[in-house]
Amino acid sequence: MxxxxxxxxxxxxxxxxxxxxxxxxxxxxxxxxxxxxxxxxxxxxxxxxxxxxxxxxxxxxxxxxxxxxxxxxxxxxxxxxxxxxxxxxxxxxxxxxxxxxxxxxxxxxxxxxxxxxxxxxxxxxxxxxxxxxxxxxxxxxPSFLGAEPALVLSGPQRGLRLLAEEEELGRALLADLGPRLRSIAITGEVAPDDVLTRNDPVADLDRISRGLPYGDMTASSRDLLERLVRRYFDRAPGWYGETCWQHALEAGLDRVTFAWMGSDQRGQGHYYCVAGPTFLLEYDNTQDEANHIHSVWRDVRNDWGVDLLARHYADQH
Structure with a gap:
């Protein structure tokens, strides 16, 4: 800290x-x-x-x-x-x-x-x-970042992709999976029209497809998944993101899952989520001919500081 x-x-x-x-x-x-x-x-x-x-x-x-x-x-x-x-x-x-x-x-x-x-x-x-x-x-x-357009097609900012890494790491991970593992990771042929937890105050993990566990992945796929998770943790101050990563390690990366829904073709709607004991990441790109990204990071234990607040109020009694 x-x-x-x-x-x-x-x-x-x-x-x-x-x-x-x-x-x-x-x-x-x-x-x-x-x-x-x-x-x-x-x-x-x-x-x-x-x-x-x-x-x-x-x-x-x-x-x-x-x-x-x-x-x-x-x-x-x-x-x-x-x-x-x-x-x-x-x-x-x-x-x-x-x-x-x-x-x-x-x-x-x-x-x-x-x-x-x-x-x-x-x-x-x-x-x-x-x-x-x-x-x-x-x-x-909760931490939410979106991009509309995901790829700027005209004007002085043509070619800009604000959330390129979130998209490319997800695509690279899916592409790295062999046919059997890929069939486990893909949990739906049609992507949802938004992140599944929406703007709910409490993230409902029952809405989330679990997909493929980290423990069943190859070394190269594990590396890509780790890079993807850390990309989202980079949305916080460096020391805080590192703390979140250590919490994920302590809880067990083998319990982290990756799920994909929708097409793997560019310009077509797609969605992925990464769920673990301590965090949930969601990414959706379906609107405006799949040129409109929504992405969110939820802490399943400490959104809104609920864990910190519980300990704070317990210490006062």
Missing amino acids: STHDVQEMRQAVLRFLASLDTERRAAATAAFGSPERTEWSYLPGPRPGLPLVEMTTGQQELALVLLDLGCGLAGARVARGVIELERVRRRLVTGVDEIDGDRYWFRVFGEPGGPQPWAWRVNGHHLAVHITVVGDSIAVT
Whole structure:
């Protein structure tokens, strides 16, 4: 655990809040116990909170520093890329740069300067980052990143693939499997139209097809699966992602499964999930002629910091 990084995040949130006037601060804050804390969406539409478009330039910079700290170096590049890709999408649809396009809502729950648990999040189209802080510990899930278009087909950003690695590692793993193992991994001929856990506050693992266990894979397939899992864990600060990886190892990689649904042909709908005792990863690319990716990382033990909070409240009694 990096106590320094958690304290840096705390200070970044306090600087952001201190930059806001009364009206903006009211929009940007809520009680930690608010039911809204676990209500989230990655679809278009308004959210509670303060959107980037209603911040000053200085406030936007402070908000994006917070995003960087919550996602880590690699994750922040992708998270910021989602915001930029939304601008590209709007430009492709309307033909103009929309000045009100940055509709990503920031919200702080609780008191970051106090001793009790607190949290912050940013939600908007194809971006959902949730950070829960309990003492010097954090939780970073649910974590959702999407890309529309998955491949930019025209304009100055032509050729951009924001979530290329998530797609290519999944495809490479499927292609590496022999016929028998492939038949186990493919659990459906038609891909679902979205990630199966949607935006539910609690990820229901009963919806997930288990597919092929890690323990039944060849060495090369295991390597690809490990790289895929770590790609998703890179959406968090480096030390946190490494902790998640160690938890996965301790729980047993042999219990991790990979499932694929839909076509293996490019331009056709496909979906995969990787499920283990400690985590769930889902990826879906079916909309807009399979040029629209949704991907999510759930911690099956500690989404919203539920495990951290349980231990915190137990220690108080």
